[in-house]
Amino acid sequence: MNEETLTLYYYDELDGAKRRAVEQALAGDPALARRYRVLSRRLDALAKVESHSAPSHVVARWHDVIDRAAAREAAAARQPRQSFHPGSFFWGSAVAASLAVGIAIGVYMTGGSIDPADTPPVANLQEPVPERGNAFSRGLLVHFQESRNQLNGLSPEANGERSELIMSIIQQNRLFARMAKQNDAQDLARVLRALEPVLVNLAAEDVTADEAARLQSQLAFELNIVLTKLSRQVSDDTDAIDI
Amino acid sequence: MKNIVTTLFACLLVAAPATLVAQSNDTEELKIAALEALISAPPERALPIVQRVLKSDDSDEIKERALFILSQIDLPEAQALLADTARTATGELQFEAIRMTGISGDTAAMAGLSAIYETGNMEVREAVLEAYLIADDSDAVYQIAADTEDPDEFEAAVETLGAMGATEQLRQLRDRTEMSEVLVEAYAIAGDVESLQTLAADASDPEVQLEAISALGMVGGPDVNTTLVEIYRNAASEDTREAALEGMMIAGHDEGVLQLFHESENPAQKRELLEMLVVMDSDAVWDLIDATLDEQQ
Numbered sequence: 229m230n231e232e233t234l235t236l237y238y239y240d241e242l243d244g245a246k247r248r249a250v251e252q253a254l255a256g257d258p259a260l261a262r263r264y265r266v267l268s269r270r271l272d273a274l275a276k277v278e279s280h281s282a283p284s285h286v287v288a289r290w291h292d293v294i295d296r297a298a299a300r301e302a303a304a305a306r307q308p309r310q311s312f313h314p315g316s317f318f319w320g321s322a323v324a325a326s327l328a329v330g331i332a333i334g335v336y337m338t339g340g341s342i343d344p345a346d347t348p349p350v351a352n353l354q355e356p357v358p359e360r361g362n363a364f365s366r367g368l369l370v371h372f373q374e375s376r377n378q379l380n381g382l383s384p385e386a387n388g389e390r391s392e393l394i395m396s397i398i399q400q401n402r403l404f405a406r407m408a409k410q411n412d413a414q415d416l417a418r419v420l421r422a423l424e425p426v427l428v429n430l431a432a433e434d435v436t437a438d439e440a441a442r443l444q445s446q447l448a449f450e451l452n453i454v455l456t457k458l459s460r461q462v463s464d465d466t467d468a469i470d471i
Numbered sequence: 472m473k474n475i476v477t478t479l480f481a482c483l484l485v486a487a488p489a490t491l492v493a494q495s496n497d498t499e500e501l502k503i504a505a506l507e508a509l510i511s512a513p514p515e516r517a518l519p520i521v522q523r524v525l526k527s528d529d530s531d532e533i534k535e536r537a538l539f540i541l542s543q544i545d546l547p548e549a550q551a552l553l554a555d556t557a558r559t560a561t562g563e564l565q566f567e568a569i570r571m572t573g574i575s576g577d578t579a580a581m582a583g584l585s586a587i588y589e590t591g592n593m594e595v596r597e598a599v600l601e602a603y604l605i606a607d608d609s610d611a612v613y614q615i616a617a618d619t620e621d622p623d624e625f626e627a628a629v630e631t632l633g634a635m636g637a638t639e640q641l642r643q644l645r646d647r648t649e650m651s652e653v654l655v656e657a658y659a660i661a662g663d664v665e666s667l668q669t670l671a672a673d674a675s676d677p678e679v680q681l682e683a684i685s686a687l688g689m690v691g692g693p694d695v696n697t698t699l700v701e702i703y704r705n706a707a708s709e710d711t712r713e714a715a716l717e718g719m720m721i722a723g724h725d726e727g728v729l730q731l732f733h734e735s736e737n738p739a740q741k742r743e744l745l746e747m748l749v750v751m752d753s754d755a756v757w758d759l760i761d762a763t764l765d766e767q768q
Binding site: 259262263266409414415417418419421422425442445446449450452453456457 | 503506507510511532535536539540543570573574575576601604605606607692693723
């Protein structure tokens with residue numbers, strides 16, 4: 229049983245049958261139960277907003293990791309095309325991601341958003357989430373809608389706060405890409421994976437205003453297309469182009 | 472009604488000569504909105520309109536949006552057009568066409584990417600790697616890594632494999648010892664505990680060994696926790712001990728740190744372990760502090 233399923237179980241986001249299956253597995257598998265306890269503690273801890281000072285040698289190692297990632301990003305920025313470097317992105321975000329992923333998942337799974345006050349309502353862009361369809365499709369619709377609204381409400385200035393918000397979208401996006409693959413929705417998984425490089429470029433703190441506007445426009449377009457198709461798919465509209 | 476709307480959008484997109492249309496932002500936005508609406512049209516009606524947009528004098532931005540629509544049209548002609556654009560376009564439009572090929576995942580179009588990679592410059596090659604990542608085609612990326620002698624090209628391919636979680640393909644590259652550091656990062660990204668444990672136990676290259684120990688913490692899990700505690704206990708150097716402790720912190724293995732605290736008879740080590748427990752917000756830390764202070768009174 230993978231970590232995503234256990235995380236969904238923790239946040240009470242599994243439907244009845246899957247939830248019972250997890251409960252049975254936890255009852256019969258001590259190793260799994262232990263893994264779940266560890267995961268629960270981590271997610272509990274992430275919910276607490278507390279900060280501590282790390283020892284200097286640990287901070288130095290973190291800085292080393294981040295500096296390496298930053299050096300690679302800087303090298304990439306010197307190239308004419310903003311390209312996607314999965315490895316450097318991973319290392320650059322690894323420390324933050326390991327701390328933030330639980331929060332990001334938690335925020336999503338509890339139905340909240342990162343900061344609703346910063347995401348003004350967008351006229352005519354809030355498709356109703358269909359009651360039909362499976363939990364994955366409905367969850368994905370909500371993810372796309374929230375991502376689009378958050379991106380629409382982004383601060384025009386590149387800064388740490390904006391980067392952090394985009395990183396949280398990326399974390400959710402990764403979770404859904406994995407879930408899409410597990411649900412054998414390869415077409416959706418491809419679209420989700422394709423969004424990540426664009427989001428990564430937008431998250432860069434040195435992105436110019438023009439480039440950010442271009443990337444936001446691209447993301448808005450692609451999210452609108454996917455939302456339109458997914459909404460129809462979930463609603464069983466046979467006129468839609470198969471995604 | 473849908474047909475009328477489709478026809479109107481088609482007229483808006485391609486019938487008006489570009490010279491008669493002011494190239495204002497408003498016009499661009501209107502065209503993009505029209506393209507967006509095309510997704511509601513039947514595929515056989517949407518395809519000719521997209522074809523005309525791609526052949527028009529419209530801006531690259533509009534053509535890039537048209538390419539995304541094209542990637543969503545499940546018709547062989549649409550996929551053939553996408554493959555052709557990926558091969559013949561230049562600059563950003565080519566990069567987008569390559570990305571869209573990955574999104575479409577069409578077998579024939581994907582097969583064409585290897586020729587584009589062979590003849591392309593580094594930017595084109597990165598775009599192809601990205602398309603393989605999007606399409607989850609790890610075999611194609613492995614082939615690139617296995618065939619190349621260029622360190623930059625190897626690194627880009629290995630990083631992509633790591634991001635794809637392609638454990639098997641990465642293990643097949645383990646004999647590329649001159650690139651061990653790159654591979655360690657990729658193993659961590661892919662969550663390959665077995666490969667990292669092997670490297671963490673291998674002292675032939677201390678730098679790679681420390682990288683592997685730290686990287687184990689990123690992966691986490693019960694096996695990793697046990698390994699990291701053992702590495703700490705048996706460490707021959709302070710660097711190794713620090714790397715193991717850092718790994719436990721990243722993995723959130725406070726039980727292991729607590730266990731090591733109780734075992735240790737070295738005051739400096741005990742202090743370091745206690746600091747780490749505070750950082751990790753361990754439930755046991757306050758009792759431990761009480762007990763430590765009591766002992767010293």
